[in-house]
Amino acid sequence: MSDNIILCGVGGQGTILASKLLSDAAMARDLPVKTAETIGMAQRGGSVSTQVRWGDKVYGPVFGQGEADILIALEQMEAVRYAPYLKPDGVAVINAYRQESAATAAGLFSYPEGCIEAMQKEFKCIVVPANEIAEKLGNPKCMNVVLFGACCGLMDAEGVD
Numbered sequence: 393m394s395d396n397i398i399l400c401g402v403g404g405q406g407t408i409l410a411s412k413l414l415s416d417a418a419m420a421r422d423l424p425v426k427t428a429e430t431i432g433m434a435q436r437g438g439s440v441s442t443q444v445r446w447g448d449k450v451y452g453p454v455f456g457q458g459e460a461d462i463l464i465a466l467e468q469m470e471a472v473r474y475a476p477y478l479k480p481d482g483v484a485v486i487n488a489y490r491q492e493s494a495a496t497a498a499g500l501f502s503y504p505e506g507c508i509e510a511m512q513k514e515f516k517c518i519v520v521p522a523n524e525i526a527e528k529l530g531n532p533k534c535m536n537v538v539l540f541g542a543c544c545g546l547m548d549a550e551g552v553d
Contacts, residue, residue, distance in 0.1 A: 395446055396443070396455045396459050396460045396461050398442070398463050398477045399411050399442045399444065399466070400439070400440065400442075400466065400471070400473065401440055401491075402439065402493070403439075405467065406535070407442055408442060410537070413537070413540060414444050423446045428442065428443045429442045441470075458478070460478045461483070463478045464543055465485070469490070472511060475514065475515070478515055483516045483518065484511050484515045485517075486511060486519050487523065487539050522535045526538050
């Protein structure tokens with residue numbers, strides 16, 4: 393038994409925090425867990441991803457393309473960017489939110505249309521209006537936790553929830 397999960401978003405959305413919650417839940421169940429973060433220059437407004445792995449035979453935190461069981465995307469375009477990591481039978485949990493990058497906000501590029509539709513053609517997708525839910529709950533900053541909660545039932549970790 394093992395799970396490979398990739399979380400992706402834009403710097404400042406809480407991708408790293410969501411991965412820490414996920415790894416803490418696995419550790420609370422005494423599951424071996426490893427994580428790897430990619431933030432680099434993307435601390436605010438750029439692409440951020442985290443890989444989380446747990447299971448009986450997990451020797452390192454990083455996995456390759458086509459190996460993620462679940463992709464959790466805090467932003468639509470990031471779902472498309474990290475789609476190559478998802479297994480053909482994997483599940484994408486996608487926030488129905490568009491975060492303008494510095495380049496799109498400046499008018500250098502246009503935000504691509506049809507990100508969610510493109511993902512739905514290739515993978516099983518669960519689309520969640522996480523930003524709207526978080527705002528209705530009174531705290532827009534908890535969008536990452538709303539999205540993370542939406543995928544908890546998908547995890548194959550004997551009660552990681």
